Structures are given as C-alpha cells and as structure tokens.
Amino acid sequence: MCSSCGIAAGTAQAQDHDEYSASLSGYVRTTVGVSLNDHDETKRDDKWEATMARGTLLLDLDVYTGPLIWKAVGRLDKEYKTNYLKDLQKRADSTGLPGDYSGPGGDDWMEQYDTHEFQDWLREIYVDFTLFDKVDVRLGRQQLVWGESDFFQAMDLVHGFDWRWRLFFENNEEWRKPLYLANFNIEFYDLDGALNFFVRPGLDRDEDMGSSFNIEGGRWIPHPYRGVDFTQFTTAYETDHNKGDWSDWTYGIRWGGTLGSIGYSFAYLKTFMPRPTMNPNPALNGAFGINSDPIPYGDTADNGAILGDWIYPEIDVYGFTVNGYSSTLDSTLSAEVAYVPNTPFNYGQLQSDLPGWQGVKEKDVINAMLRIDKEFKLMNLLGTNRPSLSSVQLFDTWITSYDDDDEIVEFASFGHEKDEHTVYLTFFTLMNFRRDTINPSFVIGTDVGNGGGFAIPAVEFVIGDNWRLKVEADLFWSDSKKKVCGTAKKDFSDCDPEKGNPLLGMRENKAALFDWFADDNQLVFKLTRQF
Amino acid sequence: MLNKLIATSLALGLAAGLSLHTFAEEELPAGTVISADNYDDVKDRMFEGKTVGSMIPERLEWMIRERNLTMKIRHSEPIEMDEKYMAATQANKGKVKFDPVTRQATGWTAGMFFDPQDIDINDPHAGDKIIWNLRGPTYGATMDLRHISFVFIDGEKGVERIQRWWSRRYYMEGRLDGGPVSEGDGTIMQKTILVATSPQDIKGLGTFSIRYNDPSASKPDDTWAYLKSVRRARRLTGSAWMDPIGGTVQLYDDWDIWDAVPTKYKSNTLLERRWVFAVAHSPLLSVDLTHKNTIKEFPSVAMDTPPHFYPASHIEWEPREVFVVEGVPPEGHPYSKKIVYMEVDWPRPYLGEAYDQNGKFWKFFIFQNRPDIGDDGYKAIMPVVGHVIDYKANFSTTWSSNMKANPAGVEEDDVTLKQLIKIAR
Numbered sequence: 001m002c003s004s005c006g007i008a009a010g011t012a013q014a015q016d017h018d019e020y021s022a023s024l025s026g027y028v029r030t031t032v033g034v035s036l037n038d039h040d041e042t043k044r045d046d047k048w049e050a051t052m053a054r055g056t057l058l059l060d061l062d063v064y065t066g067p068l069i070w071k072a073v074g075r076l077d078k079e080y081k082t083n084y085l086k087d088l089q090k091r092a093d094s095t096g097l098p099g100d101y102s103g104p105g106g107d108d109w110m111e112q113y114d115t116h117e118f119q120d121w122l123r124e125i126y127v128d129f130t131l132f133d134k135v136d137v138r139l140g141r142q143q144l145v146w147g148e149s150d151f152f153q154a155m156d157l158v159h160g161f162d163w164r165w166r167l168f169f170e171n172n173e174e175w176r177k178p179l180y181l182a183n184f185n186i187e188f189y190d191l192d193g194a195l196n197f198f199v200r201p202g203l204d205r206d207e208d209m210g211s212s213f214n215i216e217g218g219r220w221i222p223h224p225y226r227g228v229d230f231t232q233f234t235t236a237y238e239t240d241h242n243k244g245d246w247s248d249w250t251y252g253i254r255w256g257g258t259l260g261s262i263g264y265s266f267a268y269l270k271t272f273m274p275r276p277t278m279n280p281n282p283a284l285n286g287a288f289g290i291n292s293d294p295i296p297y298g299d300t301a302d303n304g305a306i307l308g309d310w311i312y313p314e315i316d317v318y319g320f321t322v323n324g325y326s327s328t329l330d331s332t333l334s335a336e337v338a339y340v341p342n343t344p345f346n347y348g349q350l351q352s353d354l355p356g357w358q359g360v361k362e363k364d365v366i367n368a369m370l371r372i373d374k375e376f377k378l379m380n381l382l383g384t385n386r387p388s389l390s391s392v393q394l395f396d397t398w399i400t401s402y403d404d405d406d407e408i409v410e411f412a413s414f415g416h417e418k419d420e421h422t423v424y425l426t427f428f429t430l431m432n433f434r435r436d437t438i439n440p441s442f443v444i445g446t447d448v449g450n451g452g453g454f455a456i457p458a459v460e461f462v463i464g465d466n467w468r469l470k471v472e473a474d475l476f477w478s479d480s481k482k483k484v485c486g487t488a489k490k491d492f493s494d495c496d497p498e499k500g501n502p503l504l505g506m507r508e509n510k511a512a513l514f515d516w517f518a519d520d521n522q523l524v525f526k527l528t529r530q531f
Numbered sequence: 532m533l534n535k536l537i538a539t540s541l542a543l544g545l546a547a548g549l550s551l552h553t554f555a556e557e558e559l560p561a562g563t564v565i566s567a568d569n570y571d572d573v574k575d576r577m578f579e580g581k582t583v584g585s586m587i588p589e590r591l592e593w594m595i596r597e598r599n600l601t602m603k604i605r606h607s608e609p610i611e612m613d614e615k616y617m618a619a620t621q622a623n624k625g626k627v628k629f630d631p632v633t634r635q636a637t638g639w640t641a642g643m644f645f646d647p648q649d650i651d652i653n654d655p656h657a658g659d660k661i662i663w664n665l666r667g668p669t670y671g672a673t674m675d676l677r678h679i680s681f682v683f684i685d686g687e688k689g690v691e692r693i694q695r696w697w698s699r700r701y702y703m704e705g706r707l708d709g710g711p712v713s714e715g716d717g718t719i720m721q722k723t724i725l726v727a728t729s730p731q732d733i734k735g736l737g738t739f740s741i742r743y744n745d746p747s748a749s750k751p752d753d754t755w756a757y758l759k760s761v762r763r764a765r766r767l768t769g770s771a772w773m774d775p776i777g778g779t780v781q782l783y784d785d786w787d788i789w790d791a792v793p794t795k796y797k798s799n800t801l802l803e804r805r806w807v808f809a810v811a812h813s814p815l816l817s818v819d820l821t822h823k824n825t826i827k828e829f830p831s832v833a834m835d836t837p838p839h840f841y842p843a844s845h846i847e848w849e850p851r852e853v854f855v856v857e858g859v860p861p862e863g864h865p866y867s868k869k870i871v872y873m874e875v876d877w878p879r880p881y882l883g884e885a886y887d888q889n890g891k892f893w894k895f896f897i898f899q900n901r902p903d904i905g906d907d908g909y910k911a912i913m914p915v916v917g918h919v920i921d922y923k924a925n926f927s928t929t930w931s932s933n934m935k936a937n938p939a940g941v942e943e944d945d946v947t948l949k950q951l952i953k954i955a956r
Contacts, residue, residue, distance in 0.1 A: 025729065025730070025731045025734065026731060027731055027732075060731065060734075062956070069956075071956060128953070128956070136949075136953065143762055144762075145761065145762040145763050147763075148763070171760040171761065172760070172761050172762070173759065173760045173761065173762065185949065187944065187947070187949055189943075189944055194949055258753075261750075261751075261753050263755075263766060323766045324766070325751055325753065325766060325767075325768060325769040327751055327769060330768055330769070330770055331768060332765075332766045332767065332768055334766065373765075373766075373767075373768070374768065375767075375768050375770065375771075375774070377863060379865065380888070385775060385778065385780075386774055386775040386778075387770075387774055432778060435683060435778040435779065435780065435926065435928075436777060436778025437778070462692075462732075462778075464691060464692050465692045465693060465730050466730070468732055528732070530730055530731040530732055531731070
C-alpha cells in the first residue's frame with residue numbers, strides 16, 4: 001500500500017493478478033427477433049418476419065497499474081435492416097418531414113440501433129483507487145445502480161435506459177446508458193454501513209439523457225405509432241430547458257448498512273425524470289382535436305417544433321430499502337419506497353389526437369415495492385441440479401395527491417387516464433439443469449388495475465466455455481386492444497374512419513401499458529461466442 | 532516310497548507356505564501404483580505395518596476396482612501443526628464445555644475445542660466433538676484460495692468447461708496470526724467471499740456470506756449474491772449454505788468436505804478410528820498459470836486419463852490415521868448422510884462420502900492437502916485440490932488452488948460485501 005501518498009490499491013491487493021497487468025474478455029453475439037403477430041401499421045404481413053437482426057462485439061478490458069485499476073467496456077452493435085424496419089422507415093419517411101433518423105435527405109434510420117459514435121462504442125471507462133485507505137473512488141463513465149426493485153425503477157434512477165433496440169427481460173447491464181460520474185464510497189465499519197455519494201458533472205452527451213423510448217417510430221414505439229417518427233414534429237430532446245438542463249450537475253447520497261441481519265439503505269437523489277415529458281406548443285389550440293391553449297411547463301417550447309418539446313425534468317428522489325431473511329418462511333423479504341415530490345405528468349386533451357398535450361401537472365408520488373424471494377427445491381420433482389430461485393414482486397406507483405379530474409396520462413400521446421395506484425405484480429423463476437448447462441426461466445407480470453400483462457418463457461443452453469444459446473418468447477396479453485384507424489389500417493371494420501389522424505392513431509382512451517404491446521409477441525434467439 | 536512322497540509334498544507345501552507368508556509379510560515398496568490390475572495382489576501386502584487393503588475404505592476400493600482409480604503410495608511423513616494451534620488446544624482444557632443435551636460447545640478460544648487424544652471412541656458425543664474441532668481451522672485465520680478454478684469434468688468426455696473464481700475466507704475468532712485472537716464483537720464466526728472471474732457470462736457473479744457464532748446454529752447465515760448483470764447485491768435465503776456452488780456438484784456445505792458446525796446436523800457419529808491412504812503432501816503448485824487454458828494448468832489432476840477427474844499419477848497417497856464421522860444433515864439438505872475421514876491429530880478432512888435422500892451412494896470427495904507456511908510464519912495444513920465426484924452422473928467438478936495461509940495485509944475489512952462488489956467489476 002501507498003498510504004504515505006494517500007492512494008492505495010485496495011482492490012488490486014485483494015485480487016489474483018500481478019500489480020501491473022491487464023486482462024481482456026468479451027463476446028461476439030447475434031440476436032434475432034421474429035414477430036409472431038402482424039402489425040397494423042405496416043402493409044406487409046409481419047408474422048414470422050424478423051424485426052431485429054443484430055450483431056454485437058463486446059470487449060471488456062481490465063488494466064492494473066499499481067494503485068490505479070482501470071476498466072474499459074466497448075460495445076459495437078450493427079443491425080441488418082430487416083423488411084420490417086424498412087417498412088417502418090418507409091412509413092416515417094412518407095410525411096416528408098425530417099426527423100432524427102427519418103425524412104428526406106438521408107438514410108440514417110439504423111443509427112437509432114447501430115453504434116455510430118465513439119461514445120456509443122466506449123460504453124464505460126473509469127479508474128478505481130482508494131484514498132487514505134478509507135475512501136474508494138471511481139471516476140469516469142460508469143453504471144451506478146441503487147435500489148432493490150426488479151423490472152421497474154424506484155431508486156434505480158441514476159441512469160436512463162435505451163429501450164429502443166430491445167424491450168422486456170434483457171439484462172439492465174446491456175441497455176443502461178452509462179454516465180460520467182465521480183463516485184465515492186466510504187465504509188464505516190463501526191456502524192456496519194457505508195456512505196456512497198456521487199456527482200454527475202454534466203459532461204455527458206444529449207443522447208445519454210433519460211430513457212430512450214423509440215419515439216423515432218422504430219420497432220419498440222408502442223402501437224399504434226410504429227413508423228410514426230415523433231422527432232419530425234417534436235424536439236427530441238430539449239436538453240437545456242429550465243426544468244431539466246442536461247448540463248446541470250446531478251448527485252446523490254446513500255447510506256447503506258445492516259442492523260443485525262437486516263439490510264437497509266436511505267438515499268437522496270437529484271436526477272432526471274427517466275420518462276420524457278412533453279412541453280406542448282401553446283399554439284396547438286384547434287389542431288389535432290385540441291380544444292384549448294396548451295400550457296407551457298417552464299420555458300415555452302419556442303424552437304419551432306410543431307407539437308412541442310420533449311424534456312427530462314429534474315426530480316428529487318428520497319428512498320428507503322430494507323431486506324432480511326425469514327427463517328419461518330425460508331424466504332428473503334425486500335421492500336423499497338421512493339418518494340418523488342412534484343413528479344411531472346402530462347395531462348388533458350384526452351379526446352384529441354394528442355392526449356396529454358394540455359400541459360404538465362406535478363404530483364407527489366410514492367413508488368413502493370414489496371418482494372418475496374424463495375428457493376424451491378425441485379431437484380427430486382423436476383431433476384434440477386439446485387434450488388430454483390423464485391420471486392414475487394408487487395410494485396405500486398401511488399399518486400398521493402390524486403384527483404379524478406386530473407386527466408393525467410402515463411405517457412403523452414396515450415389517452416388512458418392514469419389511476420391513483422398503478423400496480424404491477426410480477427413473478428419469475430429460474431431453473432438449472434445438468435449443472436447449469438440447461439437453464440429455463442419463466443417470467444410473468446400483470447397490470448393489476450388495468451389488466452394485461454406479459455409472459456416470457458426462455459431457456460439458455462451453456463455449451464462448453466465459449467458458446468451460449470438463448471431462446472425466448474415474449475408474449476403479451478391485453479384487456480382492450482386499441483385500433484389504428486386511418487390509412488395505415490388494413491381492417492377498418494371496427495374503426496370510425498371519421499375519427500383520428502392516420503399517422504397518430506385514433507382517439508382512444510383505454511389502452512394501458514401492456515395494451516400498447518398487445519401485438520408484439522415475438523421469439524428471440526441469442527447466440528453468443530464468448531472469450 | 533510313499534513316505535518319501537509325503538515328506539517331499541510336505542516339504543514343498545511348507546516351502547510354498549513359507550514363501551507365501553514371506554511374500555505377504557514383505558513391505559510393499561513405496562512408489563507402487565495400486566490399480567485394478569494389481570489390487571488383489573497387493574491388498575494383503577503390508578505397508579508401514581498394516582495391510583494395504585485395511586487402509587482403503589470400501590468406496591475407495593470400489594473406485595479402484597471399478598472406476599479406474601490408481602494410487603501411487605508413499606511413506607507417511609509427520610506433519611507439524613503450528614505450535615500456537617497445539618498450545619491453544621491444550622489451553623482450552625477445562626474451559627471448553629460440551630452440553631450433551633444441546634450438543635453445543637462453549638468456552639472455546641482458539642486451536643481445537645477438544646484434544647483428540649482425550650476423545651474416547653466410546654463417547655456417544657465423540658462425533659460432535661470431532662466436528663466441533665473443525666471450527667478451529669488448520670489452514671490459518673485467513674483462507675486465501677488463490678487462483679481457484681472449478682473444472683467441470685465428464686467421466687467419459689473429459690474437461691467440459693473451466694470456471695475461474697476468487698475466494699477468501701476470514702475467521703473472526705480463533706485467530707493465531709499474531710493479532711487479536713478474536714475480532715469484532717464476537718458474534719461472527721467467519722466471512723467468505725466467492726466470486727467468479729471467468730468466463731464472461733459468469734464474470735462478476737459472486738456471494739458474500741456471514742456465518743454467525745451461534746453454538747446452536749439456529750441463527751441463519753446472511754448471504755448476498757452480487758449479480759453484475761444487474762449490478763446489485765441481492766439477499767439470499769438463509770438455507771443457501773446447503774446449495775450447490777454455482778453449477779458445480781459441490782455444495783457450499785462441502786467447502787472443506789465438511790463446513791457445517793455440528794449442531795446444523797441432526798447427529799454426528801464417530802464410526803471408527805482407522806488408517807487410510809490419503810493425499811497429505813500435494814505439490815506446492817496446484818495451478819500453473821503458465822499453461823493457462825490447457826490441462827497442464829492443473830498438474831495435480833489426471834485430466835488426460837479417463838475418467839479425467841482423479842489425482843494425477845504422480846500424486847502420492849500416504850497412510851494417515853483418521854477419525855471416520857458420519858453426519859445426518861437436516862431436512863431439506865440434498866444428502867441423507869455424509870461421511871468424513873479426518874486426521875486424528877488435528878481436524879483435516881481427507882476423504883468424504885455423500886449419500887442421496889434414498890440412501891444411495893452419490894458423491895465421493897478426495898481432497899489433496901499439503902502443509903504451508905503462512906506469510907506470518909504460521910504452520911498450516913490446507914486443502915489445495917478438491918475432487919468432488921458425482922458417481923450418479925459420472926461427473927466431477929474438481930477445484931484447484933494455489934492456496935495461501937494467512938496472506939499478509941489482509942484485514943477484516945477486506946472480506947465484506949463492499950469488497951465483493953469491488954472485485955466483481
């Protein structure tokens with residue numbers, strides 16, 4: 001150790017490597033998604049069409065230089081433009097308007113999925129060192145995860161996610177958007193806890209902001225908007241808005257520890273709302289069925305966008321987690337609560353083509369999670385080689401100052417009025433056969449209040465040291481399928497042709513989260529050669 | 532004429548008998564390789580005053596006869612356990628109390644709970660006392676499983692895959708490394724980190740566990756799993772101690788063949804005190820990283836000889852006197868019983884057997900051991916290769932490690948959940 005100079009290689013000392021050394025690992029992967037449904041937005045029958053054909057090269061480099069330990073993760077993604085994506089691009093291009101990846105004058109539709117900038121490729125690069133034998137420091141582009149919840153984000157809000165290329169049950173590791181952070185961790189052994197705090201000094205690119213929901217009209221924008229590129233008539237994204245300026249510093253502090261056998265944490269986070277919020281153009285009254293002046297949220301959307309600006313407002317999050325093992329239940333119990341005062345929601349104009357476009361209401365929200373994990377010993381019954389980790393989780397978003405007249409929506413442009421409580425119930429089980437070489441899993445989730453849900457049966461095959469094959473089905477069900485009416489609709493039998501804009505979908509107010517993906521059943525094949 | 536024939540026959544018979552007797556009495560030379568081919572010839576031969584067959588337990592004999600195990604034998608060599616350890620054992624006399632009703636032992640400080648020389652083989656609680664002695668590990672206060680790899684080996688096809696791990700166990704009590712004998716508030720027995728470093732799909736997958744200092748063993752372990760794929764530590768159930776380590780055929784409870792304190796098990800019975808052939812002087816180097824990703828990386832394992840998972844041909848087995856203890860695990864445990872063969876002078880497991888819930892023979896454990904001098908000069912005895920063989924599947928996960936006793940500079944703070952997360956990068 002180099003205590004005298006204040007920097008020590010705490011991790012280096014602990015590991016199985018020379019003081020100055022490097023190691024490289026990674027994988028080459030191809031992922032293919034095949035649709036099991038036809039989509040109304042395209043003229044072709046999409047059933048059995050490939051919606052994704054993606055190749056990935058990941059390089060994971062560790063370098064040890066005495067007291068400094070470096071990490072670099074590079075990922076190169078390249079997709080083949082399938083017929084399905086060609087159809088979506090064609091539909092997006094048909095407006096004649098320029099979007100981020102569509103419109104006249106270019107053919108960069110695939111850039112929303114491909115690696116096309118150096119910082120897309122260099123996902124992580126950071127250095128670890130220890131100051132004064134006490135403070136662990138990680139500086140650089142990295143991923144920092146707080147919270148306990150699976151599938152949903154309560155405290156895991158330091159980063160946004162790129163939901164554009166893949167949705168549902170992929171490792172968060174792969175779609176979390178890394179950020180430049182100065183991350184500090186101080187252990188207080190006498191108190192059985194550690195203090196973790198970070199600052200994000202605002203060095204990141206605009207595209208690293210918030211979560212990306214494929215509003216460019218690609219394969220994972222919810223129905224009925226496949227091929228509708230919202231970036232043609234909205235600003236995506238307004239990154240220096242007074243409600244959310246990407247160059248602002250954000251930061252967080254968390255105390256995590258144990259009391260006896262109970263684990264707990266308290267945290268405060270200044271971050272950006274992961275879901276983009278529409279700051280509507282006030283001049284829209286009279287257009288698209290809007291019947292009053294939209295109200296700006298903070299700075300007026302004044303940069304010429306037709307419909308308004310997408311922004312990521314800054315929020316404050318106060319969180320608490322607790323976990324422990326119950327001998328009685330032979331189960332692990334976990335809970336997480338995150339209080340987000342003044343959470344912005346779009347609202348109003350629910351009968352228009354642009355639901356939520358009236359403006360923004362701020363509501364105090366509590367996200368709460370309860371979970372029970374249990375290992376089922378299915379070895380004799382099913383022949384698994386070890387107990388099967390299974391988990392049931394309840395995740396509730398509670399709008400504490402809810403009013404029936406609020407007309408707030410989950411996401412601008414979807415007209416379903418959000419309830420006071422939005423509750424998701426999920427379950428997963430992981431099984432392992434033949435010494436973890438055949439690993440089936442099953443995930444299922446439902447929206448308790450609105451109906452609908454998803455089920456994901458999958459199996460992974462481990463073949464020697466190098467090859468991995470995963471096959472999964474992403475299946476959705478819904479209570480009330482919405483319809484796309486207009487020129488994109490193939491079957492008009494249950495549509496009112498007088499109602500709705502062909503590019504924006506019909507005026508409907510029933511579809512909740514899982515209804516948006518009702519026609520998105522798919523098979524996914526993932527073949528990996530690791531090294 | 533008849534008398535002459537009878538006399539000649541008697542003479543020949545006597546000579547033959549004398550010759551046979553002499554042959555049987557003749558010491559089998561060290562370096563002899565015992566195998567299926569010569570087992571019947573050597574089993575009655577003497578070695579260090581005992582017949583060879585008497586030092587080969589039934590299951591080991593079956594492995595030799597039926598499953599191609601070979602054993603190169605050597606003369607036994609005294610092994611000196613650290614003086615501090617032995618002195619601490621003597622100091623425990625009169626202080627360590629055993630309650631026959633609860634089977635709990637209290638009052639221990641360091642070394643062995645009970646001097647093995649004082650254990651009466653007829654004591655109904657002798658098995659418990661011997662297993663209590665395992666609480667005083669022979670491998671030092673800090674167990675550094677340097678360069679540990681689990682090699683997945685199919686008995687017919689050979690090496691299937693290699694998992695590389697990083698592991699360290701830190702005992703909070705019974706420490707004889709020159710520092711405090713007990714650290715912390717006395718509530719924790721030991722802390723263990725086990726984290727995968729390769730291949731890529733399991734890199735960063737690890738566990739951190741705390742085992743509490745509870746003579747009744749009723750307080751469950753606290754165990755966390757860190758999943759790099761979600762970059763989060765997740766609390767595991769308190770029964771994880773009896774789960775397999777990853778996809779291996781080894782349970783956490785098979786850590787040193789036997790890891791549980793006696794009261795975790797329903798019963799622990801001393802079956803016998805006997806001699807067995809065991810590997811007590813394994814070579815210094817168990818993992819040769821200059822030959823990484825070849826079978827030469829693991830020189831102490833016969834990966835090039837079917838069934839690919841036994842000790843290498845140059846590994847030598849020597850007579851060791853052992854206690855044989857049979858344990859009955861609690862409900863929910865994969866085994867119906869486990870048997871361990873453990874050195875009598877100090878608690879060093881050499882061999883083990885595990886039986887499934889139907890009572891059928893399932894696994895055999897061959898742990899190669901060797902003496903080691905810790906960085907602090909501590910004279911330890913430690914396992915360096917663990918052959919865990921699942922005979923129902925004809926498959927083994929055999930781990931090898933350049934294990935080190937009491938590595939310099941390692942402190943309690945280096946074996947924490949935070950450290951697991953740092954290492955699992």
